Amino acid sequence: MGLVFLNTFTRKKEAFAPLEPGKVELYTCGPTVYDFPHIGNYRTFLFEDLLRRYLKYKGFSVVQVMNLTDVDDRTIAASRKEGIPLSEYTARYSKAFFEDLKTLNFDLAEHYPAATEHVGEMVEIIQKLLKDGYAYESGGSIYYKISAFPGYGTLPHFKPDELKAGARVAADSYEKEEVGDFALWKAWDEKDGDVFWETPLGKGRPGWHIECSAMSMKYLGDRFDIHTGGVDNIFPHHENERAQSDAFAGHPVVKYWLHSEHLLVEGKKMSKSLGNFYTLRDLLTKGFAPPAIRYALISVHYRLPLNFTFEGMTAARGALERLYDFQRSVKNAKEAREGVEVGHAIHKARETFEQEMDDDLNISGALAALFDFVRETNRLIISYGLSPKDKEKIGEFLCKLDSVLGFLKEPSVSIDLQVEKLIAQRNDARSQKDFARSDQLRLELEKMGIILEDTPQGTKWKKRL
RNA sequence: GGCGGCUUAGCCAAGUGGUAAGGCAGAGGUCUGCAAAACCUCUAUUCUCCGGUUCGAAUCCGGAAGCCGCCUCCA
Numbered sequence: 001m002g003l004v005f006l007n008t009f010t011r012k013k014e015a016f017a018p019l020e021p022g023k024v025e026l027y028t029c030g031p032t033v034y035d036f037p038h039i040g041n042y043r044t045f046l047f048e049d050l051l052r053r054y055l056k057y058k059g060f061s062v063v064q065v066m067n068l069t070d071v072d073d074r075t076i077a078a079s080r081k082e083g084i085p086l087s088e089y090t091a092r093y094s095k096a097f098f099e100d101l102k103t104l105n106f107d108l109a110e111h112y113p114a115a116t117e118h119v120g121e122m123v124e125i126i127q128k129l130l131k132d133g134y135a136y137e138s139g140g141s142i143y144y145k146i147s148a149f150p151g152y153g154t155l156p157h158f159k160p161d162e163l164k165a166g167a168r169v170a171a172d173s174y175e176k177e178e179v180g181d182f183a184l185w186k187a188w189d190e191k192d193g194d195v196f197w198e199t200p201l202g203k204g205r206p207g208w209h210i211e212c213s214a215m216s217m218k219y220l221g222d223r224f225d226i227h228t229g230g231v232d233n234i235f236p237h238h239e240n241e242r243a244q245s246d247a248f249a250g251h252p253v254v255k256y257w258l259h260s261e262h263l264l265v266e267g268k269k270m271s272k273s274l275g276n277f278y279t280l281r282d283l284l285t286k287g288f289a290p291p292a293i294r295y296a297l298i299s300v301h302y303r304l305p306l307n308f309t310f311e312g313m314t315a316a317r318g319a320l321e322r323l324y325d326f327q328r329s330v331k332n333a334k335e336a337r338e339g340v341e342v343g344h345a346i347h348k349a350r351e352t353f354e355q356e357m358d359d360d361l362n363i364s365g366a367l368a369a370l371f372d373f374v375r376e377t378n379r380l381i382i383s384y385g386l387s388p389k390d391k392e393k394i395g396e397f398l399c400k401l402d403s404v405l406g407f408l409k410e411p412s413v414s415i416d417l418q419v420e421k422l423i424a425q426r427n428d429a430r431s432q433k434d435f436a437r438s439d440q441l442r443l444e445l446e447k448m449g450i451i452l453e454d455t456p457q458g459t460k461w462k463k464r465l
Numbered sequence: 466g467g468c469g470g471c472u473u474a475g476c477c478a479a480g481u482g483g484u485a486a487g488g489c490a491g492a493g494g495u496c497u498g499c500a501a502a503a504c505c506u507c508u509a510u511u512c513u514c515c516g517g518u519u520c521g522a523a524u525c526c527g528g529a530a531g532c533c534g535c536c537u538c539c540a
Binding site: 011030037038040041042043045047072073074156157158180181182183208229231232234235236237240259260261262263264269296299300301304305306307309311312314315316317318319321322325328329356362364365367368369370371372379381382383430433435439451453455462 | 468469471476478479486487497498499500504532534535537540
């Protein structure tokens with residue numbers, strides 16, 4: 001069985017076959033750079049990172065585009081409130097975003113286009129939509145006419161007339177022919193301040209959805225393989241984007257739609273008013289290590305709501321410590337003659353890992369394969385030790401898995417002189433069998449986050465994650 | 466009101482007809498000066514509940530309850 005994804009468009013698991021063999025074109029909806037992204041954003045971005053990494057693991061060459069939304073109601077309002085230019089405002093949060101990507105060990109996408117740099121492309125699409133009868137002008141703005149697009153509502157599984165019964169109705173609906181119609185181009189108004197473009201469409205700014213149509217087609221062409229985002233984007237954003245792109249191209253543009261579920265915090269939707277709203281930086285401040293955060297956000301299947309809790313963070317930390325301890329055990333294992341067992345264990349683990357990941361990125365099964373491998377290998381280490389060749393094979397295997405997981409490399413830590421001295425003092429105390437003193441020093445170090453292990457090869461230390 | 470999803474041990478979670486993976490936490494043991502790590506053993510006769518289909522169901526069907534999401538700019 002090969003790679004299978006659940007396609008939101010069909011609601012079915014489908015065998016993955018890229019348009020061009022060996023190559024995958026991937027469009028992933030990126031952040032609106034108006035604030036520090038929260039861990040829910042990163043849950044989705046990490047799902048996309050896992051997807052990208054696994055596609056590469058499978059041997060595909062991947063071209064990924066992640067857009068940066070740097071003009072919309074929120075960015076305009078926030079920059080005006082601060083009294084600084086929009087570009088200066090969004091640059092601040094773009095920078096923070098890329099810092100976070102580095103912190104969480106993202107495998108970077110090929111393109112991170114910004115909306116404000118693609119207004120020309122957006123205008124071109126809108127002009128064609130106008131010409132082809134998919135759009136109309138009203139009050140200086142331009143709207144997409146959803147009734148002109150057959151199959152509108154297929155992605156979110158709505159019928160257009162069901163939208164009218166919806167609870168919320170846009171405030172400016174009087175300008176539109178139908179409530180479901182949405183803005184492609186927004187005429188300038190006072191609230192926009194100095195944020196506008198003078199274009200053949202008039203003075204104004206683009207609507208939200210059009211940027212993704214423009215940037216996806218610019219970098220990936222008018223047919224590409226996978227489009228992803230959070231479930232909240234299914235409607236309206238992705239459906240509207242689909243309506244625009246497909247009408248423009250004259251055929252379906254996206255082959256597979258994948259959506260990740262949201263993250264909850266302590267069982268509740270994350271919100272600033274509930275005080276359960278966390279950015280990546282908040283978690284770092286609380287002392288959680290980046291790989292543990294990555295583990296926690298990636299280890300629940302992307303189509304399941306992830307209930308983020310501090311208990312869960314602690315569990316993630318524990319699991320990772322086991323993986324790091326294992327790698328140390330491998331390194332320090334006593335020398336043994338080469339056997340076939342390690343080869344078998346690796347083979348089995350790899351098969352299971354791939355089989356699980358092939359099934360719509362079943363990360364739980366894939367991680368179980370890894371942990372089974374850890375236990376099996378630990379047994380071998382206890383009974384026999386490892387040959388240098390086996391150590392090498394294990395290292396290569398873990399490295400291969402880490403090209404997908406991205407959290408297996410323990411962050412390098414250095415200890416300061418004081419800690420080094422305490423460890424030396426404790427060793428002295430131990431060699432003189434002054435165990436009271438030795439235990440006291442060990443406790444002291446533990447409070448500093450340094451864990452000691454007395455092994456036949458001497459005392460080893462590690463830093464708590 | 467409409468549409469959709471979820472409910473498996475203290476917590477997270479895999480498992481889509483054949484008798485409950487894995488992780489964290491916990492208990493006991495081996496090892497250790499004591500620990501830590503590791504290993505071994507144990508921790509759900511049972512999968513929200515009630516019916517049904519079947520030789521057999523966590524898995525399929527029907528019903529109920531609870532939680533959650535979307536229904537026009539929130540990943």
